[in-house]
Amino acid sequence: MEALRTAPASGPSGSRRCMVWLMGHSYIFWAEQRAGLREKGRRFWLPADAVEVQWHGKRGLSWLQIRAWIEDKFRQEGPPDVLVLHAGGNDVGKIPMRDLIGRMKQDLVRIRAMAPRLMVIWSQIVPRLVWRGARDLKAVQRTRAKINAAMTKFVHKAGGIVVRHVMLERDPKYYRPDGVHLNGLGLEVFNYGLREGVEVAIQVWRGMRD
Numbered sequence: 001m002e003a004l005r006t007a008p009a010s011g012p013s014g015s016r017r018c019m020v021w022l023m024g025h026s027y028i029f030w031a032e033q034r035a036g037l038r039e040k041g042r043r044f045w046l047p048a049d050a051v052e053v054q055w056h057g058k059r060g061l062s063w064l065q066i067r068a069w070i071e072d073k074f075r076q077e078g079p080p081d082v083l084v085l086h087a088g089g090n091d092v093g094k095i096p097m098r099d100l101i102g103r104m105k106q107d108l109v110r111i112r113a114m115a116p117r118l119m120v121i122w123s124q125i126v127p128r129l130v131w132r133g134a135r136d137l138k139a140v141q142r143t144r145a146k147i148n149a150a151m152t153k154f155v156h157k158a159g160g161i162v163v164r165h166v167m168l169e170r171d172p173k174y175y176r177p178d179g180v181h182l183n184g185l186g187l188e189v190f191n192y193g194l195r196e197g198v199e200v201a202i203q204v205w206r207g208m209r210d
Helices: 026-035 063-077 097-114 137-157 184-209
Strands: 018-024 051-057 082-086 119-123 161-163
Touching: 018 026, 018 063, 018 184, 026 051, 026 184, 063 097, 082 184, 097 119, 097 137, 119 137, 119 184, 137 161, 161 184
Parallel strands: 018 051, 018 082, 082 119, 119 161
Antiparallel strands: none
């Protein structure tokens, strides 16, 4: 597969800004809405002349849809420097665990083949109080944990960054009444984790350019 070059974006000094994309299912969609409540929140309060942040959230997104979506955007716009992925939660319990892990790994390899210099941030699948269609909540939570463990090891080995949303694993107060989506407080916690991952990735990216 042909690799794509990152589209340049320059700040006032002529130095290229770091392009960051956040892509995923409804958690990313609602996280953007929450971030937008504060001035500069959508770019995590990072300097506009150094970083550009774009949010791409699709409600109901399945992992099986994500590679084609990302590849299309790469071809249309060129790949970013940093790609934050939060997806897979809608597939837990619906696709056999080994098949889902295998597909996730395969897709990340293909995405990196298109953009070899891409920094990938894997945002771990967040626990839910309700897994739609699941008969055994504890079994699904175990599956989620195993997927996160396998993907964390894989992403780290490939030189990527992993965000684990530890606080969201401990308290139901962060969830809406539907037991699936995060409430305002939960989204604040979620966004804080994403911001930390993005800050680390930007430091790595700058180091690669020096």
